Amino acid sequence: MELGTSFTQFLIDQQRKYPSATGEFTSLLSEIATAGKVLSREVNKAGLIDILGYHGKLNVHGEQVQILDQFANDTFIKILRHTGHLIGIASEEMDDPYQIPDAYPKGKYVFLMDPLDGSSNIDVNISIGSIFSIYHRKSVGAHATMEDFLQKGRDQVCAGYIIYGSSTMMVYTTGFGVHGFTLDPSIGEFLLSHESIRIPSRGSIYSINEGNESLWGDGVREYVRQVKKEGKSARYVGSLVADFHRNLLKGGIFLYPADAKNKNGKLRLLYEASPLAFIVEQAQGKGSNGHQPILDIVPEKLHQRVPLIIGSSEDVEAANACIAS
Numbered sequence: 001m002e003l004g005t006s007f008t009q010f011l012i013d014q015q016r017k018y019p020s021a022t023g024e025f026t027s028l029l030s031e032i033a034t035a036g037k038v039l040s041r042e043v044n045k046a047g048l049i050d051i052l053g054y055h056g057k058l059n060v061h062g063e064q065v066q067i068l069d070q071f072a073n074d075t076f077i078k079i080l081r082h083t084g085h086l087i088g089i090a091s092e093e094m095d096d097p098y099q100i101p102d103a104y105p106k107g108k109y110v111f112l113m114d115p116l117d118g119s120s121n122i123d124v125n126i127s128i129g130s131i132f133s134i135y136h137r138k139s140v141g142a143h144a145t146m147e148d149f150l151q152k153g154r155d156q157v158c159a160g161y162i163i164y165g166s167s168t169m170m171v172y173t174t175g176f177g178v179h180g181f182t183l184d185p186s187i188g189e190f191l192l193s194h195e196s197i198r199i200p201s202r203g204s205i206y207s208i209n210e211g212n213e214s215l216w217g218d219g220v221r222e223y224v225r226q227v228k229k230e231g232k233s234a235r236y237v238g239s240l241v242a243d244f245h246r247n248l249l250k251g252g253i254f255l256y257p258a259d260a261k262n263k264n265g266k267l268r269l270l271y272e273a274s275p276l277a278f279i280v281e282q283a284q285g286k287g288s289n290g291h292q293p294i295l296d297i298v299p300e301k302l303h304q305r306v307p308l309i310i311g312s313s314e315d316v317e318a319a320n321a322c323i324a325s
């Protein structure tokens with residue numbers, strides 16, 4: 001499609017192209033984009049709010065100003081519960097899933113999110129992001145059950161992220177390639193900027209927190225030794241969406257491995273690893289826990305952590321080979 005096509009137009013076109021695509025998705029994704037626009041505005045104001053010390057104080061409406069990750073969580077819920085397409089929402093910010101209240105129509109999907117990943121970077125004006133994932137519900141009752149949320153990544157029907165960076169971008173897949181849209185703030189619309197993204201099969205960047213080196217296993221240490229010898233550049237923002245997005249476009253590998261302190265790594269399977277693994281596979285890359293594809297892992301717990309090795313396919317294979325040996 002022509003670059004600059006609006007997100008809504010693109011979704012309508014996709015719906016026509018793929019008979020399996022339903023109009024429900026068009027409306028759900030449009031509302032996710034709306035939440036992204038609201039958060040983009042708030043993230044842009046965040047520095048100012050921080051300087052002026054508004055957090056925890058009352059705003060002009062007499063309401064407490066929330067910290068941004070809580071605000072992001074509530075914004076997604078408030079916007080998405082109206083759509084009629086969801087039965088429940090799980091979030092990194094909530095211990096238990098949110099059930100769509102009886103006051104709203106209910107639907108056949110569940111929504112999972114990390115509403116504001118990397119939020120410790122807000123104070124220092126570094127890119128952060130929202131990550132989301134959608135599955136068909138499995139249960140049939142009036143409420144979402146744990147089995148609706150504990151599905152392997154392979155069963156996702158949609159995944160995406162919104163990155164609040166030098167511009168705000170939304171990247172998503174419904175299993176028919178990966179597409180990126182950049183927010184044009186002057187008209188408040190996401191416009192097609194990156195159609196059918198493919199990650200290079202090999203990259204020149206590696207991203208890992210090298211401060212953890214003393215905690216790594218031998219395989220990870222050996223892999224990092226190899227990439228340095230090869231001349232790859234180190235790039236680590238410490239904000240997953242930002243590190244992932246750069247590597248997706250330029251080619252590269254991101255690792256948050258298991259280590260002596262974090263036996264299961266740090267990142268969350270359902271809110272971070274699975275959605276990004278679905279995206280990277282759709283872009284011809286790979287996502288792994290070092291031993292098996294992230295998308296094949298059947299979750300046991302909502303907030304389960306997982307080692308994550310993700311990016312260009314040949315780089316992920318090379319890292320896995322070191323970890324296995």
Ligand code: AHM
Binds near residue numbers: 117238240241266
């Ligand atoms: P968060 O969910 O608490 O924001 O933590 C997730 C973040 C990721 O964005 C990032 O990749 C990682 O934590 C960085 O961790 P570390 O500071 O240990 O390298």
Ligand code: MG
Binds near residue numbers: 092116117118272
């Ligand atoms: Mg997170």
